[in-house]
Structures are given as C-alpha cells and as structure tokens.
C-alpha cells in the first residue's frame with residue numbers, strides 16, 4: 001500500500017486530501033435510479049439516473065443511490081486502487097459499496113451508497129465519504145473501458 005510521501009507525488013491534484021495511507025474522496029452528487037437495467041452476455045444496459053437537488057441530500061431509509069466523487073481522478077499506470085467507506089457512515093447505518101480502480105483510469109468515480117437504517121440520513125456535497133487505498137501493480141496494462149473519459 002502506498003503512503004503519504006509517495007501519494008503526494010503520484011496525485012498532486014489531491015494534495016489537500018492525502019492521508020497517511022490513502023486519499024480522502026468527497027461527495028459531489030447523489031443520483032437516483034429512473035429505469036430498469038440489465039447485463040446480458042456482457043451487454044450493459046445501465047439504468048437511467050437523475051441527480052437529486054443538493055447541496056444537502058436526504059437518503060431515505062432502505063434505499064440505494066449512486067454517489068459521485070467531486071474531483072476526477074487519473075490512476076497512473078502501474079497502480080490500482082480500492083475504495084473503502086468512511087466509518088462514520090457505517091456507524092450511521094449507511095454503506096458505500098465500491099469496486100476496483102484500474103491502472104490508467106481517468107474519470108469520475110461513482111459508488112453505490114445505501115441507507116440501511118430505519119431513519120433518514122442527511123449528507124452534504126463536499127463531505128468525505130470514502131478513502132482510496134493505492135497499490136503498485138506489477139506488469140499492468142491500462143484501463144480503456146466503458147467508463148474511461150478522455
């Protein structure tokens with residue numbers, strides 16, 4: 001796992017958000033699902049989504065949303081990332097569910113955020129919701145998939 005000194009060099013645009021063992025990630029928008037979706041024979045039909053009005057978002061009980069991160073990220077070749085939830089959210093019955101950040105990815109990170117609680121939970125744009133932890137990857141190629149932005 002990469003530490004503070006190395007992370008500042010690798011991610012200068014996140015210099016204000018570097019932690020001893022990762023990078024803090026802050027909320028941009030919360031989005032709700034507006035249509036069905038499917039994944040059949042690797043054919044993606046991603047559900048339509050709609051932004052909620054911010055900057056304070058109310059997560060309804062037992063409801064899933066998408067959350068976008070406020071700064072686009074470029075993952076350098078040779079590194080990969082995992083995203084872990086901020087524990088304050090877990091202590092509040094809210095999970096942040098995430099996948100792997102690939103070497104070479106550039107774009108907006110999107111996470112699933114679920115309020116598992118029986119009560120509403122309020123979250124403000126700009127608040128930290130997750131932390132990225134970064135690992136070197138030996139012999140990696142570069143991501144150039146569906147979610148890559150130019």
Ligand SMILES: O=c1ccn([C@H]2C[C@H](O)[C@@H](COP(=O)(O)OP(=O)(O)OP(=O)(O)O)O2)c(=O)[nH]1
Pocket residue numbers: 083097098099100101102103105108109110111112143144145146147
């Ligand atoms: O929770 C996550 C994890 C990763 N990413 C970004 C970075 C990652 O490099 C990219 C693609 O993720 P993944 O490879 O998991 O997506 P896929 O469904 O396999 O897409 P593709 O078919 O383009 O490979 O999305 C997110 O936005 N959210």
